[in-house]
Amino acid sequence: MLNHLPNLKQFLSEYYFMEIIHLSAECYPVAKVGGLGDVVGALPKYQNKLGHVAKVVMPAYNSKFLYENEFETVYDGWVKVASTNYQARILREKTNKLGFDIFLVHIAGLFDREGVYGYSDDTERFIAFQIAALDWIAQWEHRPDVVHVHDHHTGLIPFMLGNCNQYRHLSQIPTVLTIHNAQYQGQFGWDKLHYFPPFDLINTNKLDWDNAINPLASAIKCAWRVTTVSPSYLEEISHVANGLEGLLSQERGKSIGVLNGIDTEVWNPQKDKMIVKGFNARTIESGKKANKEELCRVFNLDSTKPLFTFIGRLVGEKGADLLPDIFYNALAQSDGEINILVLGSGDSHVEDRLNEITHHYAGRYNAYIGYNEALSHQIYAGADFLLMPSRVEPCGLNQMYALRYGTIPIVRRIGGLKDTVIDIGDGGFGICHDQTSVWDVGHAIGRAYELYLDQDKVKEIRRYMMSIDHSWDNSAQQYIDIYQM
Numbered sequence: 001m002l003n004h005l006p007n008l009k010q011f012l013s014e015y016y017f018m019e020i021i022h023l024s025a026e027c028y029p030v031a032k033v034g035g036l037g038d039v040v041g042a043l044p045k046y047q048n049k050l051g052h053v054a055k056v057v058m059p060a061y062n063s064k065f066l067y068e069n070e071f072e073t074v075y076d077g078w079v080k081v082a083s084t085n086y087q088a089r090i091l092r093e094k095t096n097k098l099g100f101d102i103f104l105v106h107i108a109g110l111f112d113r114e115g116v117y118g119y120s121d122d123t124e125r126f127i128a129f130q131i132a133a134l135d136w137i138a139q140w141e142h143r144p145d146v147v148h149v150h151d152h153h154t155g156l157i158p159f160m161l162g163n164c165n166q167y168r169h170l171s172q173i174p175t176v177l178t179i180h181n182a183q184y185q186g187q188f189g190w191d192k193l194h195y196f197p198p199f200d201l202i203n204t205n206k207l208d209w210d211n212a213i214n215p216l217a218s219a220i221k222c223a224w225r226v227t228t229v230s231p232s233y234l235e236e237i238s239h240v241a242n243g244l245e246g247l248l249s250q251e252r253g254k255s256i257g258v259l260n261g262i263d264t265e266v267w268n269p270q271k272d273k274m275i276v277k278g279f280n281a282r283t284i285e286s287g288k289k290a291n292k293e294e295l296c297r298v299f300n301l302d303s304t305k306p307l308f309t310f311i312g313r314l315v316g317e318k319g320a321d322l323l324p325d326i327f328y329n330a331l332a333q334s335d336g337e338i339n340i341l342v343l344g345s346g347d348s349h350v351e352d353r354l355n356e357i358t359h360h361y362a363g364r365y366n367a368y369i370g371y372n373e374a375l376s377h378q379i380y381a382g383a384d385f386l387l388m389p390s391r392v393e394p395c396g397l398n399q400m401y402a403l404r405y406g407t408i409p410i411v412r413r414i415g416g417l418k419d420t421v422i423d424i425g426d427g428g429f430g431i432c433h434d435q436t437s438v439w440d441v442g443h444a445i446g447r448a449y450e451l452y453l454d455q456d457k458v459k460e461i462r463r464y465m466m467s468i469d470h471s472w473d474n475s476a477q478q479y480i481d482i483y484q485m
């Protein structure tokens, strides 16, 4: 009889459909600041395709999505944070247009603003969001099979579920934390301890890291499982994680690295409505040519020369502070033989320096400072090379979008970049360098230029890159396996 048990377990895991609740600050297309939005906008869709019921709960920002869609109210209540009572309402989008149910938590006075982060009351905002979401789930007649939280904005949920008196009946729901970026932890002072719903003060140590309340550290301690968005990043954060390395190596036993996928419906060069000409692996040469010509026309660049690009948040983690010097050097040394186009926003000093280059190298260089989703698609489609000189890169999605659109990635060997890009010198398709330095990236740009001169090789690499499968199919199943561990 006992011999049959493993088969029974396998049977159950294959045929048992789970209800999964994702809680996140971002979800594309409702609200996206970076890669977190992409992941939470795609993973649930792919989990649903596997037959499970994945849902997303996020704040109701003042976004286009809120005004352009129809919603029904599924919860009406009040959230108390410190001495203030906020009215909370949870809205469900009626048509399942994203491929999963999306629930928006409207909290008057806290989320009826356009931005996602960066307000002085972010601590209050995200605590209120987490309490409202749990108060709602606490009223359900059934329990979800798993609660999956993403980054520090929802990192207090595993603690609250396990320890707050009002959620005691939910304490056996398994919780999973995915760390998209351990640099940001959401710490705040102990003077805000009274923001929490009542719990036994003997458990305050589960909130503490370095004499502060640290939502990411608390989630690492309290979640049943911890995942990182690539296997290499899991290795790296046991050594360097903005102060959490000790805790992460201590909790290594319950941690797993799962490589992000990409939404191949949103990022499909053949059907992409944001680009001027769709293409597939067979029509890639004419497709890229048309997209490059249009991009170069709009940005006053020379489409007969190789086009290098950078897309992303202009912050230290991405190596953005070095970009101006990298570009000045490359433009000076190439003697007018290359083009560079930047799309990004962030550190204002870096933004100013990147804008400044336009005055010295008009016709060879341009920058769009700001956020522009459609332009990002046009650049992946039209560029020849994409630079990612990151100091830290938990996974990185840009390189995977670049591969899908036949753009050769130039990346630092770190985190998820190391897991997804193989250097041409090792029989691969990308250009890799070891350090985030002006010299290393400059050398890599030189190698890319040499490669560009061999157009037969470039064509072969492009076709190969487009055949690489980075869709969510595999990783979505990996998460299901983790929920069932």
Ligand SMILES: Nc1ncnc2c1ncn2[C@@H]1O[C@H](COP(=O)(O)OP(=O)(O)O[C@H]2O[C@H](CO)[C@@H](O)[C@H](O)[C@H]2O)[C@@H](O)[C@H]1O
Binding pocket: 033, 034, 035, 036, 038, 039, 180, 181, 229, 260, 311, 312, 313, 343, 344, 345, 370, 371, 372, 373, 376, 393, 394, 395, 396, 397, 398, 416
């Ligand atoms: N100015 C702009 N205009 C338009 N689009 C822009 C833009 N700036 C960035 N983007 C887009 O934002 C996304 C960035 O995703 P990344 O994964 O590269 O980085 P991010 O650091 O935000 O995410 C974190 O979470 C993700 C998801 O887990 C990890 O892959 C990553 O390593 C980790 O740092 C891409 O879709 C990119 O095209």
